[in-house]
Amino acid sequence: MEQHYTACPLDCPATCQLSVSLNQDGTIRNISGDRDHPFTNGVICKKVKNYKDVADSPLRLTKPLKRVGAKGSGKDGANQFEEISLSEALDILTSNFQRIIDTHGAEALWILEYAGTMGWVQRRGIRRLCKAFGVSDMTASYCVAMPIAAYLAGVGIGRGIDNLECYDAKQILIWGRNSYVTQLPLLSHFLAARKKNGTKIIVIDVYENQTAKLADEFYCIKPGSDGALALGMMRIILENNWQDDDYLARYTDFDASIIEAVQEYTIEHTAEATGLTQEQILKLTQDYVNEPQTLLDLGFGFTRRRAGAMNMHAVTCLPALTGHWKHKGGGAFWSNAGLYGEQFDDSILRGEDFTNPYTPRSLDQSLMGKILAGDKAALQGGKPVYGLITQSINPLAVGAKTDLAIQGFLREDLFTCVHEQFLTETARYADLVIPATNFLEHDDIYSVGGWRHMHVVKKLREGPKEAIENHELINHLGRSLGSQEPSFHRSAKEQLDLMLKASGKPDFDTLHQQKGYTIPQSFEEGHFLNGFPSKDGLFHFKADWSAQGGEAEDLINYCPSTAKNHADLRTEFPYYLIIPPKEDRLNSTFAVVKTGDGKGQSMPKAYIHPDTLAQKGVTSSSGHIEIFNDQATTIVAFEAMENMNPQTIVIEGIFDKKAFGNHSAPNALVYDDKALPAGGLCVHDIAVDWKLEHI
Numbered sequence: 001m002e003q004h005y006t007a008c009p010l011d012c013p014a015t016c017q018l019s020v021s022l023n024q025d026g027t028i029r030n031i032s033g034d035r036d037h038p039f040t041n042g043v044i045c046k047k048v049k050n051y052k053d054v055a056d057s058p059l060r061l062t063k064p065l066k067r068v069g070a071k072g073s074g075k076d077g078a079n080q081f082e083e084i085s086l087s088e089a090l091d092i093l094t095s096n097f098q099r100i101i102d103t104h105g106a107e108a109l110w111i112l113e114y115a116g117t118m119g120w121v122q123r124r125g126i127r128r129l130c131k132a133f134g135v136s137d138m139t140a141s142y143c144v145a146m147p148i149a150a151y152l153a154g155v156g157i158g159r160g161i162d163n164l165e166c167y168d169a170k171q172i173l174i175w176g177r178n179s180y181v182t183q184l185p186l187l188s189h190f191l192a193a194r195k196k197n198g199t200k201i202i203v204i205d206v207y208e209n210q211t212a213k214l215a216d217e218f219y220c221i222k223p224g225s226d227g228a229l230a231l232g233m234m235r236i237i238l239e240n241n242w243q244d245d246d247y248l249a250r251y252t253d254f255d256a257s258i259i260e261a262v263q264e265y266t267i268e269h270t271a272e273a274t275g276l277t278q279e280q281i282l283k284l285t286q287d288y289v290n291e292p293q294t295l296l297d298l299g300f301g302f303t304r305r306r307a308g309a310m311n312m313h314a315v316t317c318l319p320a321l322t323g324h325w326k327h328k329g330g331g332a333f334w335s336n337a338g339l340y341g342e343q344f345d346d347s348i349l350r351g352e353d354f355t356n357p358y359t360p361r362s363l364d365q366s367l368m369g370k371i372l373a374g375d376k377a378a379l380q381g382g383k384p385v386y387g388l389i390t391q392s393i394n395p396l397a398v399g400a401k402t403d404l405a406i407q408g409f410l411r412e413d414l415f416t417c418v419h420e421q422f423l424t425e426t427a428r429y430a431d432l433v434i435p436a437t438n439f440l441e442h443d444d445i446y447s448v449g450g451w452r453h454m455h456v457v458k459k460l461r462e463g464p465k466e467a468i469e470n471h472e473l474i475n476h477l478g479r480s481l482g483s484q485e486p487s488f489h490r491s492a493k494e495q496l497d498l499m500l501k502a503s504g505k506p507d508f509d510t511l512h513q514q515k516g517y518t519i520p521q522s523f524e525e526g527h528f529l530n531g532f533p534s535k536d537g538l539f540h541f542k543a544d545w546s547a548q549g550g551e552a553e554d555l556i557n558y559c560p561s562t563a564k565n566h567a568d569l570r571t572e573f574p575y576y577l578i579i580p581p582k583e584d585r586l587n588s589t590f591a592v593v594k595t596g597d598g599k600g601q602s603m604p605k606a607y608i609h610p611d612t613l614a615q616k617g618v619t620s621s622s623g624h625i626e627i628f629n630d631q632a633t634t635i636v637a638f639e640a641m642e643n644m645n646p647q648t649i650v651i652e653g654i655f656d657k658k659a660f661g662n663h664s665a666p667n668a669l670v671y672d673d674k675a676l677p678a679g680g681l682c683v684h685d686i687a688v689d690w691k692l693e694h695i
C-alpha cells in the first residue's frame, strides 16, 4: 500500500508529519505519524489517527446550500436550506457582495478566517479581498493576541529554544499548558527525556489536568495568579542574590526599579495571591534557580484572561533574571510563530503586492457579537457590517458571547456566506453555505508552531464535485468583482512558488520532494546569545505595553500588580469558569462527528471541587449543575475533583450546542471585554455562579 507524505492541517503546535494510505476510491485507509520527522517522531494523537471519521464523514457537505424561508425559521431556530449548484452559489455570492459594495462601500463587507486549516495559502488568501477592494480585514486575536503581546514586550519576538533540547534539560517546567491534550508529540519527547535522563517534570496549573497527572510535581494555583507567582519568585531570587548580574547587565534592561517593583511580592503576599504555601513557593524558586538547564514550556492556557499577557511577560522574566537562557536545555518556549515570519515572506499570499492596495480597517474577531450588533467602538466608528464571508472558522461555536453573535447572524439586513466542510453551528445560520475541500484535496504549506519545520504537501485526491478550495473561491470572487490582479488567476501552488522564491527558498516541488524544510537554527540564535530581537537587543523587564496595542495607563510598566481577571471584576459571580481543550476533539473540528449525543460518546462535564459543592450543601460527587452569569446559562453533568483550585470550575472541550439541550453552550458565557493590551478570547476568565439541577 502506497504511503503518501502529508501533514496535519489542524491548529495544534505539533503540526505532525503524516503518512497516509488511501483506498482505491480515495477514502483514507490509514493515518500514522511519520517516523522520518524528528519532531513528529512517529507519534500522533488518537483523534488524528481516526481523522478519517471527519475527513470521510457521511456528514461532509457535498452540495452548496441556499437559505429558504425567513432567517431562523428552521429547526432549533436556525435556517432552512435547499441544495443548489456550485455555479449558482458563486453567482449569489458575487451578486450580494456587489450589491453591498454598490450600496454601502466595500468596508461594509467583512472577512473571517482562523484555525480550521493552518495551511498558509488556503488560510491567508482571503485577505486579498481586503487589499483588492477595501473589504474590512479581520484582526486574528482568539489565542495569539495575549502571548504575542507578552513576547514582543519582553523577548522581542515570538520564538524560543529548540524544544528537542528537552533531552539536554535537567528539569522541565510546564506552565499553563496541557501538553498531553494539546500537543502530545512534544510531551512524548519530554517523557522520553525523563525516561532516558531522569529529567524532572513540573506542572503549574489550576486543576490536575492529564499533563499534571503525569508530572513529578504539580503546583495548583489560583487562576490568573501566575504573574504574582513569577514576581514573588523574582523577589526571593533578588533577596538572596541568586540573579546573574553579568547576564542582566549584558542582555537586559534590568535596573533598580525592578527590585523596587517586586518588593510588594513578599512571600506572604505571594502565598495569599497564588494559594500556594510559602514552603511551596520557596521550593519552586530554589529548584528553578539551582537548575539552569530548566526548560520553561509556556502554554496559551494561562494567557487566556484579561491580564494574561502581563502574566506571561512576568514569567518570561525568570530565565532573564537567572541567566538560564545561556544554557543548553535552558530558557523558554511558547511558540516559534515569529521564526516563520523571519524566514518566509507571506505578503504575496495576502495580496500586499497588489497595485495600490487598500489598507482597510481591521475588525477584531473576538468582538464578533458586538460588531454584528453595530457597536460603534467595535466597528471603529466605521460602517456597520452588511456582508460576511467565513473560511476555516466556526465563530458561533468557538467565539465569545456566542448567543449575541447568533442574533447578529439572524439580522435581516446581513448577508452571510459560510465556506465549510460541514453544516457547523455557524453554517446553520448562514444565507449561503459553500462546501470546502479538505487537507487531502488541496496543496499547501504548514508551519510547525512547536518546532522549526515547514511541511510542503500536495493534494492527494479530488474533493467532492461541488466543493471548492478556499484559494479558488477567493480567486473567483476577486475576478467576478472586477479585480485585474494576476493573483486571482494563479493556482495555490503558483502563489506558494512565488512566495517561496521571494523568501529565497527552493520551489514547491523541490521542497515537497524533500519532505519540507527544516529551518536551521544555531544554539546562539535559539538562546538569543547574540542579543534579543528587540530594537535595542535587550530583554525587557520594563514592558512598553503601549507599543503592543495601547491602554498602557491600565497597566503599571512591568508588573501586573494592578491587573485583575475579568472574573475578579464581577464579584456577584464568585466562581471562575475555565473551558479548555479536550483530548478527543480539536477546537470545534470534531464536534460535528462527536456531538455528545451518540452512544459511547464523550459528553461535556464540569469538574468541581468537593468543598465548592459543600458550600451549596451538595454531598453527591456527580449529577448536573446549572452554571450561569449575566450573559447566559448552561447546564452540564458534574464530577467532583479534589486536586483543583476550589473556586474554579472546568469544562473541557467544545461541543455542539445541542449537547446542552435548551440551554446555551459555555462559550455564550465568555465575555468580550478587552484582554490587555491587544484583545483576545478570554475563555479561561469567566465569572459564574452555579446551582444544583435536578433532572
Ligand SMILES: Nc1nc2c(c(=O)[nH]1)N[C@H]1C(S)=C(S)[C@@H](COP(=O)(O)OP(=O)(O)OC[C@H]3O[C@@H](n4cnc5c(=O)[nH]c(N)nc54)[C@H](O)[C@@H]3O)O[C@H]1N2
Residues within 6 Å of the ligand: 011, 113, 114, 115, 116, 117, 122, 142, 143, 390, 391, 392, 393, 394, 395, 397, 398, 399, 419, 420, 421, 422, 424, 436, 437, 438, 439, 470, 579, 580, 581, 586, 587, 588, 589, 653, 654, 666, 667, 681, 683
Ligand atoms: N470553549 C472554548 N472555546 C475556544 C477555545 C477553547 O479552548 N475553549 N479555544 C479558542 C482557540 S485557541 C481557537 S484557535 C479557536 C479555534 O476555532 P476555529 O478557528 O473555529 O477552529 P476549528 O473549530 O478547528 O475549525 C473551524 C472550521 O474550519 C473548517 N475547515 C477546516 N478546514 C477547512 C478548509 O480548508 N476550508 C474551509 N473553508 N473550512 C475548513 C472546519 O470544518 C471547522 O468547522 O477556538 C477558540 N474557542
Ligand SMILES: Nc1nc2c(c(=O)[nH]1)N[C@H]1C(S)=C(S)[C@@H](COP(=O)(O)OP(=O)(O)OC[C@H]3O[C@@H](n4cnc5c(=O)[nH]c(N)nc54)[C@H](O)[C@@H]3O)O[C@H]1N2
Residues within 6 Å of the ligand: 011, 012, 013, 115, 143, 175, 176, 177, 178, 179, 181, 182, 183, 204, 205, 206, 207, 209, 221, 222, 223, 224, 225, 226, 298, 299, 300, 301, 302, 303, 304, 578, 580, 581, 582, 583, 584, 585, 586, 587, 588, 684
Ligand atoms: N486536543 C486538543 N488539542 C488542541 C486544541 C484542542 O481543542 N484540542 N486546541 C489547539 C489550540 S487552537 C491551542 S491555542 C492550543 C492551546 O493549548 P494550551 O497551551 O495547552 O492551552 P489550554 O489547553 O487552553 O490551557 C492549558 C492549561 O492552562 C490552564 N490554565 C487556565 N488558566 C490558568 C492560569 O491562570 N494559570 C495557569 N498556570 N494555568 C491556567 C488550564 O487549566 C489548562 O490545563 O491547543 C491546541 N491543541
Ligand SMILES: [Mo]
Residues within 6 Å of the ligand: 011, 115, 142, 143
Ligand atoms: Mo488556538
